[in-house]
Amino acid sequence: MIALIIVSDLLHLFEMTSSFFITLSVPVFLLFLLYFHFLSPVISGIAVGLAVFIFRTILSVIDQLPLMDALLFHAPVVVFFVVYGVLFWLFYLQRFYSNPVYIGIYAIILDTFASIAELAIRNSFSLIHPSFSLMTAVLFLAILRNFFVMGFFMLILYNKEQIKHEEKKKQSDHMFLLIADLYAESVQLKHSITKAEKITSNLYYLSKEIKEDVSPPLSKKILEMAGEVHDFKKDHQRIFASLAQIIKDQKKTEQLNICKILEIVIKSNKSYAAFLEKDLVISVTVANKKDIIHSFLSMSVLNNLIGNSIEAIEKRGHIDVTIENSDPAGFIHIQVTDNGPGIHEQNQSFIFSPGFTTKFNNEGRPSNGIGLSYIKHSLEKFNGSIKLVESKPNIRTCFSVILPREISLDPKEVY
Template identity: 35%
Template sequence: MIGKIRYLLFLSVSCAILSEWKLSPFEDQFRFSFGAAVFFFFLLWNRSVHPVLAGASVGGVIVLFRTGINLLVENVHGHLLDLILQNVPPFMYYFSFSVFFSLFRLQRFAERPVLLGMLGTLVDVLSNSCELLARFLMYHSMVTISKFNMIIYIAIFRSYFVVGFLTLLNLKQSKIAEEKMRQRNEEMLLFISDLYEETIQLQSSLQHIEEITHSAYLLYDYLKQKDDRAEEALRLVGQIHEIKKNNQRIYAGLKKLIDQEKNFDYLNMKELSELVVRSNEKYAGMLGKRIHFALDVQPDQYEVHAFTLLSVINNLVVNAVEAIKETGTITLKVYRREEQVHISVIDDGPGIPPAKKAVIFNPGYTNKFDHSGKPSTGIGLTYVKQLVESLGGIIAVESSGSNQGAQFLVQLPMKTISTSEGREEQR
């Protein structure tokens, strides 16, 4: 309630002040003011207050405001009631404008600017006619053809000026909303991609647990004939089986969440690559590094499975960001050759010693340490190699040695990254 009162007060005072920015083409007190355009705009922009209430409030404040100007500024002498009645016609304009605005329900046509401009012109002409009628009844002011033509011309200009300004604001708001939605979609895509990586790792763990369970049961079957402690082995099998069931529930939940995000199943290759670059620019900034990213995607008009490719490319680019000490350059190239997609991530970081190339994809290997000296987990490249090979692709690394940078090369068949059948084969 307080907010509505403040809005009415702001609108009324603003229109009263701006109504003094006026054009008086005739020899009487009839005028065209900027306040009318502002009033029309706010009726379209804000729907929290009923238009008729806003019209009555604005009209009343304008009567008081102009009466005050007559007394204090222009030194007009006369009875106070006469001065108030002299300013009643402007009240008729704003009040009748709000009535016609509400009657025609102009706010419904906010998305149809041409029609809204026509209706706004009609409402403006009718409201000016009401004001002229009031002046005729009170002062016998005559209406001429030239005066009425001027009213129509001003109404057309004022109406379409307001509608045009409103359309520009709506367009700007739409662009802002679209940008926020794009950022949200990117964040969601990265989040789902991270979950996708976890499901791959979890699926691998489930397979290992299944193998361990089977081996433990064989051990129990062997011990029950020779050792009294066979029951302990059986209890161990049961505990492992419980861990497996818990992991299966987690896996099922993650997979269901990923499958629900159908909007992100496929993404244009250029858009996906740009997403990787943008996210890693932020990541590099968070680490306090100044890294220049270069992107080359040819051709760029084809779609790929978002989670799969994002997991591969993003892990390689993140690895390059973490490898660079303070400043450097990372180049991401994606080329499609017939039914193969070639991806290369090139950095000018410390490089990889020749003796380490053979073990760089092994679990736990890392040459990256944080500021406290704690090593990285070394899981990223292992996961990438596992995922690439599950897709029927190959991955390789090239480096001339220390301080020579590194280049990771990935080759993937299109059928496994652009079709649902390919993803099912991977799973």
């Protein structure tokens, strides 16, 4: 701070007399006090005043002015910065941080009174004789330089608010993606719970039949298995209840603008593509950009399909998302197309089956394969649908989705 103020002190805006200058050091000092709240205005005023005093004295001595005269000429500048710091502390300007107009008014008062204090000391040393024209000039220049300070400070505030806004938006988008993923998992989890209930019931009745007709020990073993599946189901129900509550708490984001949803999805998947070191172009075409649709299901569907395309494409390629949503009622039509390797004809009838996958990691382990099966399962619960339109290797692979506009957010209502 001191180094920058000393450099700015060399820039004289106006030389009132041979010993009284209007420089840029004061605006720089004000900006530091406003921006860095941890700085003590009084201590900073003393430190800056002494630094400027020593700096000006050295320059004057180099310029062949006797040391005592140089000390006398420049000593009053210490008074200026000390008075400025004390007044800043008394007015506590930082409380008006969000209102630059008030800061500007008080800064002019601080500047003017500090200048009057310096002029009073200079007058007592017989270095200057204050006059009405001099005081008018001091006030005018205080207004002028603080006007520029406030303009610069407002730019700083604006930039800071933009950064905060972007950070909040990033956090909000991240949370939104997380909730969409939780929504997808909750639907899949509920499906597993339902299956577990059926398995428990079947095992229970099987144990009764075996006990009566065949083998009581085997019946007992099957009954124990039914109990284990039942405990498994209860654990999943507790997890599902927690997920359902989280999703319920986010009900305010249930309906969102289609462009907002696409913005979040595309940004996320571009980052995913970059992480996989793939050069992909993702293009979007939307018929009605003002459309408001269900957020979590649509985002989950888009994320799964675009993510699958990204993983399928080897190094570089393009993904096209087309949304036909001109009709405000009923359903919207989504198409996701890529130029990846496609899906072999013998696999096309199995791609929506739970557990089916063509993706394997470096150790040869398959993925869980719930992506497309989840999408199909979720959409069909709301009378929607998904189908593979065509698959031409390295030319065009296209999935078509019919997505309902009105669905229930709470996964409890899905089954």
